[in-house]
Every structure is written in structure tokens, then in C-alpha cells.
Amino acid sequence: MKRLGVLFATAALALAACGSGGSGSDSGSGGTAAANGAPETLRIGYQLIPNGDLIVKDQKWLEQALPGTTIVWSKFDSGGDVNTAMISGAIDIGLAGSSPVTKGLSAPLNIAYQVPWIFDVIGDNEALVARNGITDVKGLVGKRVAAPFSSTTHYSLLAVLAEAGLSESQVKILDMEPPDIQAAWQRGDIDGAYVWTPVLAELQKTGKTLVTSRELAQRGKLTADLAVVRTEFAEKYPKALDEWLRQQDRAVKLTRTDKAAAAAAIGRQLNLSPEEATRQLDQLVLLDASEQRSADYLGTPDAPGKLAEHLRSAAEFLKTQQKIDAVPALDVFQKGLATKELADAFAGS
Structure with missing residues (x-):
């Protein structure tokens, strides 16, 4: 969006x-x-x-x-x-x-x-979701994480990585639109995504929410x-x-x-x-x-x-x-x- x-x-x-x-x-x-x-x-x-x-x-x-x-x-x-x-x-x-x-x-x-x-x-309608087994942001090191580039979620994703002390290069960030993110998630091609509803709701059914944009807003982003x-x-x-x-x-x-x-x-x-x-x-x-x-x-x-x-x-x-x-x-x-x-x-x- x-x-x-x-x-x-x-x-x-x-x-x-x-x-x-x-x-x-x-x-x-x-x-x-x-x-x-x-x-x-x-x-x-x-x-x-x-x-x-x-x-x-x-x-x-x-x-x-x-x-x-x-x-x-x-x-x-x-x-x-x-x-x-x-x-x-x-x-x-x-x-x-x-x-x-x-x-x-x-x-x-x-x-x-x-x-x-x-x-x-x-608020909570945009969030970073990872596959079960990844319990925190640092667990994304070396993983494939999708977001539409230069979007609000891309902005939020980089802010989350910085908060965790991670550089952008430590995560394989992929440029995808929400429908493509959902398809890639279902195929197992990605390990996480920062995306918005309604695709977010689909990812949350099987994944773990690591952070929401509401939480980031409370921290000044x-x-x-x-x-x-x-x-x-x-x-x-x-x-x-x-x-x-x-x-x-x-x-x-x-x-x-x-x-x-x-x-x-x-x-x-x-x-x-x-x-x-x-x-x-x-x-x-x-x-x-x-x-x-x-x-x-x-x-x-x-x-x-x-x-x-x-x-x-x-x-x-x-x-x-x-x-x-x-x-x-x-x-x-x-x-x-x-x-x-x-x-x-x-x-x-």
C-alpha cells in the first residue's frame, strides 16, 4: 500500500x-x-x-x-x-x-x-513476522526477510534492525509486494517479512510477530x-x-x-x-x-x-x-x- x-x-x-x-x-x-x-x-x-x-x-x-x-x-x-x-x-x-x-x-x-x-x-496493522523458531530480531541474521522497498514497512524494518544492533547487510532483505510476500511465505521461500494487513494477518497465522509499528511509534518512529x-x-x-x-x-x-x-x-x-x-x-x-x-x-x-x-x-x-x-x-x-x-x-x- x-x-x-x-x-x-x-x-x-x-x-x-x-x-x-x-x-x-x-x-x-x-x-x-x-x-x-x-x-x-x-x-x-x-x-x-x-x-x-x-x-x-x-x-x-x-x-x-x-x-x-x-x-x-x-x-x-x-x-x-x-x-x-x-x-x-x-x-x-x-x-x-x-x-x-x-x-x-x-x-x-x-x-x-x-x-x-x-x-x-x-499501529498493529504493520508488523515484522518471522517463522516459528525465530524468537527475536537477532535471529534474522542470514535469513531472508521481505518488504516492499522504500515503503513504510521497509523504513520500519531497517529501524528494527538498527535497534537490535544489526546492519542491513546481515539480513537478506528482498524487495516484494504484499501479494508476492504471501505467496513466497506459503512456498517457504522467505523466513520473515515486514508487511501490512491483510497479508500480515495471513502470515501471523503460522508465524511469530517480533515487533509492530505501534511499538515503533511509541519509540519515536x-x-x-x-x-x-x-x-x-x-x-x-x-x-x-x-x-x-x-x-x-x-x-x-x-x-x-x-x-x-x-x-x-x-x-x-x-x-x-x-x-x-x-x-x-x-x-x-x-x-x-x-x-x-x-x-x-x-x-x-x-x-x-x-x-x-x-x-x-x-x-x-x-x-x-x-x-x-x-x-x-x-x-x-x-x-x-x-x-x-x-x-x-x-x-x-
Whole structure:
């Protein structure tokens, strides 16, 4: 879900947004929607993560809130693919992990987008799992461990190894997407993996969890799933972005007031039982709009939050992986937080 990936050729850019809902058309002009300050089409890149975005999709809240706008939902498997679609202009709003967003805001990509919302702070839904018999991180020396390179889990894996006093070269780290990780695990081709749900849940059935991203966050290595919106779209259709933000906040509040209904919606989107959907939902930390605006996260227009510092920390990691040209200054990431847009959407609330 959060892999950075490489940029594809122009022909592949159009395909990147095909997903389950198709690529959609460019945000059009004219018609009833445009007359009301909304786009003809709102193209959303989503991922199969058990957070509020799937509730909004399942309940068709955006379709109801923006009746003159066609909502196109396109499924992506990685944040790298979301970045590619953003560069090509194929989607307006998307979900990517903090590592891909960091790359997007850094050179050479310098994607013209901003972060208006935190879908979730990654918790127990990302973890390092090893085969039974490996009881701690040091037991991974010489073993084959998979992670999508330059993703949030790759970032977390290297942090875990460093904590254990191990160098990257002491472990055979393999670059794999989650579906490939699951297949390699079932074949016995790998000894461990740092990956996210739903593949994580499959590995945990037969493996041992060595550390979770929730534990790493408590030790200062926070990762998150973030929304990104094209700057051009945010400037042209601020009311549509306001409505999108309000529906995301509505979804978070539903998880607190009626978890059964929230889990049922997520379960339908992920083809999970309500019980399993509830379990996966509980692995994430979801923030409502008030919490998003706090100093610990996005902050306010006058005082950008600590998320910018976490993104800069991720940039330092990406520089070591030679995925970005240089570590940007902190203000680059502070300007990448759409704090004004978030504040405007909930003005007076």
C-alpha cells in the first residue's frame, strides 16, 4: 500500500489509475456540478486498508454529499503507484504511506500535492513476522526477510534492525509486494517479512510477530497512511475538498459511536467477517478532525504539526536508500501540510 516504486513510461501512467473503478476523466468544467463549485468528476485513489476511507466508499457518502459529481474510485496496491497517478494527473485525491508521500514532496519528484488528512497512524496493522523458531530480531541474521522497498514497512524494518544492533547487510532483505510476500511465505521461500494487513494477518497465522509499528511509534518512529490532494484541485474546488474532509471525519466518528456499523462497512469492502474487520480496525489509530489539527499531527496554518518532522525523518531514510536527491528542509514538509484547507473545512466546529 505504501511502496514508492519507480516512474513508468507515459503509457503506463494512464494504466496506473485503472484499478477497480477505472481512471475516470479529468475534472471537467461546465454542467451543474461546476456551476456549484464542484468538479464534474472526483477521482479517488484508494487502498484496501481498514480505515475510514473504506467506510466513506461503502456508504456512498461522497456520492450523496456531491450529487452533481461523478465519484470514481480506483484501487491501488502501493503508494508508489499513487504517486505515479498523481504525476500523470490521473487522480485528484489518493492514499499513500508517509514514506511515499515524503518522496513525493522531495526532489526529484516534487509532486504538486499536499496532505489534508491523516487516514490512520499505523499501529498493529504493520508488523515484522518471522517463522516459528525465530524468537527475536537477532535471529534474522542470514535469513531472508521481505518488504516492499522504500515503503513504510521497509523504513520500519531497517529501524528494527538498527535497534537490535544489526546492519542491513546481515539480513537478506528482498524487495516484494504484499501479494508476492504471501505467496513466497506459503512456498517457504522467505523466513520473515515486514508487511501490512491483510497479508500480515495471513502470515501471523503460522508465524511469530517480533515487533509492530505501534511499538515503533511509541519509540519515536511514527508511520502513517496519508491523504494527498493535487494542489491544483484543492485550489480550484475548495468546497469539494471541504466536503471530502467532512465525510472522512464522519467515518472516524462512526468507528467510535457505532463500531459494529463501521466494521460491517469495512468488512464488505475487504470481504471479511465483521469480527475480523473489527480486529483489523482496532489495529489502527484513527484521528478525528480536532485531533488532526493538534500539534502532534497536522497542526494549524500558524503552527504546522509534528507530522512534518516525521516526514523529514523519513526523508533521511530515503536518502540513505538513494531514493531522493537530498533531504529537504523542514519547511518543505510544513508547506506540504494542507493545514489551511483542514481548518477551513471545520471552521466553527
